[in-house]
Amino acid sequence: MVLRDHIHRIRTDPLVSHGRHFGRTVRTFCRVHTLITNGLSRTMHLELERITKEDLSDVERADHHQYQQLLGLSPGLEERLNTGNEGDLRYVADMITKGMGSARSDDTKSLKAAVVDWITLSNEVLSPPLQRNVKSDRGYLHPRTGELLCPVNLDWNDEKIRRELKSGHLVPSGDMWPRFLFRNYEYNLADPWDGLLRSGLLVKAYKHVFTSPSSVYNGDGTSKSTKSSNARIHGMTSVTIPSIAYIATQASPVRFALSSGATFSRTDKATDSEYFYELLIEVLEDPEEYVEVSDLLKWWNQQIFPSYQIHHRAVHRDSVAAKIKDRRRLIAGGSWKAMEPSSSNSSQSDGRSPSPGALEQEAQS
Structure with a gap:
């Protein structure tokens, strides 16, 4: 007891x-x-x-x-x-x-099945088919998962490269980033930031983990589930750099779900997960990359949290709200001077717009 x-x-x-x-x-x-x-x-x-x-x-x-x-x-x-x-x-x-370990384990199990649907092209089937709860036939052993996992600096269409990746003679290290990190799975050699960490697969995985599996297929990112999402439980209203890296790494496990490994650990040699994860964060937290990372985070927040854009929209300089804030700022600084009200219209002599009733009376007279 x-x-x-x-x-x-x-x-x-x-x-x-x-x-x-x-x-x-x-x-x-x-x-x-x-x-x-x-x-x-x-x-x-x-x-x-x-x-x-x-x-x-x-x-x-x-x-x-x-x-x-x-x-x-x-x-x-x-x-x-x-x-x-x-x-x-x-x-x-x-x-x-x-808690950290159970989250990794639960996310691995959950995403292992879901990722099969996400990597299947519309109106097509995977050939050969992948079992949703078996990973032994994934990784470089399958043409679709192999293509997505293949580092961008290697040519998956090269038969020798494919053969060496499948056999394990060639084991990419954590600094050889896979194709699935990029928008449309395409890497721009001239601009490595182009599309980096903006793939639809990553967005689906992020929603699956943080805002519920049902939100993956909702255009506005909302969840149909009556159960509180992980983001809501913890008051999460914006994306963090480590959370993007978490989703991109086996821990979350897009990279791991595509691979053929059965278990996840920080020391796994097949996917070099810890180095991959830490290097992603190192790049994203580099002050020299501030402009690109700020743009990336803005993009991510728009994908994951529908209300983010509303809360972070810039107010037009000529709007009433902006004028009220300007007035308060000037008053606080002691430089506010009330402007003379316009006298072009007798109904506006007090500086206010005429009421609907006043306009109606004018129209009847």
Whole structure:
């Protein structure tokens, strides 16, 4: 009975749910115990002014940001860590890690079947057919999945390349990015940013994981499911860079669902998942790529979150709303001067538009 209660407590601990979202949107390859231990120590030194954020290396700054994001995802976690002992810290880390692992496992299982439909061309069938719940015949063993997984710097139409990929003599590393990352699965050698991470396959997978499987086929991205989506449960209203990388990597597992591997791990040699994932994030978080990445994130948000465009639309400079904001800004700065009302029309002498009733009376007179 005691053991059963303990297992139930672990399964229902909110930390597991927080870990699932952390792995999907912040970091999927993360040693949580180390992240928390270093985060606590670093926070203490910062608060005591023994160090400043400027003293942190780029890696330390990135780790600290991930630690703060973890605290933000889990209300009350910071106090729990500050007042707990080493056993409490280890329990928290274990639950977060459990959540991350279960999310990867669940997404792998779910996408394994769904991806078969997405890679089948309209009004066509795959030849040979793929079984929805079997992956042993995928990867470079199948012409369709092989074509999509083939690195853009290799020619899938070259029989020798295909043969070496199928046999395993040629194993692409994580920095050899596959064709399915690009819009229409086409790579522009002259401009590597052209269509990068804008493929329909990625968008479908993202919706499947974050906004529900039913939203994949709805043009406006809305879900028909009565169950709250992962995005809604965690208050997610915009796409994150790591979440795009998560979807593109086996962890989510578009890349993994196309491959023939049966299980996912951070050390798998066949697809070099961790390197692939981290390199994607490194490129997308590079300040030098800010313009391209900002445009990419805007595009993604428009695909996934229908209300994003409404909330982020620019207000026209001549609109009433803009004029009201300008007026308030001028008043606050002490430079507001009321303009004389127009006297061109007696009904507008007070600076206001005539009411419908006044217009009706004028028309009758």
